[in-house]
Amino acid sequence: xxIPKQLFAGDSATWLDDPTTDALGGxxxxxxxxxxxxxxxxxxxxxxxxxxxxxxxxxxxxxxxxVTAGDYYWQAYAETGSRRETIGSGILTIKAAAAHxxxxxxxxxQDLDAVQLAMRTMISGGAVAEYTIGGRSLRKIPMTDLxxxxxxxxxxxxxxKKAESIANGLGxxxxxxxxxx
Numbered sequence: 001x002x003i004p005k006q007l008f009a010g011d012s013a014t015w016l017d018d019p020t021t022d023a024l025g026g027x028x029x030x031x032x033x034x035x036x037x038x039x040x041x042x043x044x045x046x047x048x049x050x051x052x053x054x055x056x057x058x059x060x061x062x063x064x065x066x067v068t069a070g071d072y073y074w075q076a077y078a079e080t081g082s083r084r085e086t087i088g089s090g091i092l093t094i095k096a097a098a099a100h101x102x103x104x105x106x107x108x109x110q111d112l113d114a115v116q117l118a119m120r121t122m123i124s125g126g127a128v129a130e131y132t133i134g135g136r137s138l139r140k141i142p143m144t145d146l147x148x149x150x151x152x153x154x155x156x157x158x159x160x161k162k163a164e165s166i167a168n169g170l171g172x173x174x175x176x177x178x179x180x181x
Contacts, residue, residue, distance in 0.1 A: 001076050001088035003036060003058070009097040010066045014059040016052055017076075022085050029054045032078040032085075038064070038092060039073045069096040106160050112153035119146050 002015040019029035030051035036058060038045045045064050049056035076088040105113070122143055132138075141149075165173050 001090070003074060003076070003088075003090070003092060005091075006093040006095055007060070007065050008095050009069060010062050011097075012060060012062045012065070014057060016055055016057050017049065018055045020078075020087055028078045028085060028087060030056060032080040034058070034076065034078050034087075036060075036074055036076050040064075040067050041070075065094055067094055069094050106157070108153055108156040108160060112150065112157055115146055115150045115153060119143065119150065122146075 002017050004013050004015065007013055017034065019027060022028055030053065034049035034056040036047040036049070038047070038060075045060075047058055047060055047064075049058040051057075071091045071093050074090055074092050075086060077084055077086045079085075118141070122140070162173055165171065
């Protein structure tokens with residue numbers, strides 16, 4: 001099945017699927033009706049493909065993908081007469097649209113930035129560690145806890161950057177190459 005693996009919230013997409021066969025080798029082609037069911041948080045969306053040659057063309061609208069970022073289960077099945085065959089399933093990842101996350105930073109990087117800002121604010125004297133007003137009190141995270149959290153987040157961000165480098169074909173940045181003459 002050629003459904004995209006990921007889309008941005010609010011994007012539309014169209015894809016083509018080739019004919020396939022059932023468990024006994026019988027043809028499942030455009031004489032069958034192909035449908036995709038995608039389980040979103042509050043509803044399931046059913047997409048009905050249109051015949052395209054011997055296969056199908058399926059479109060998902062921007063309205064269907066305007067959901068919270070996350071991973072959503074999909075299943076594709078073909079029907080003809082009284083027969084129904086499931087022919088594929090998987091996960092569709094909806095990512096936050098640029099309007100929601102312009103920075104493009106991962107959640108770990110955003111958290112690291114926030115922790116470092118909190119640390120700078122505490123160091124510069126712009127934040128009080130603890131205070132009480134009218135019987136209510138507020139205690140901020142101690143600097144030692146922020147340092148531990150910063151270290152963990154730096155490790156996560158480094159792993160993300162390494163994986164991104166490998167995924168972009170730039171190789172493992174941890175590799176060191178030596179040439180002898």
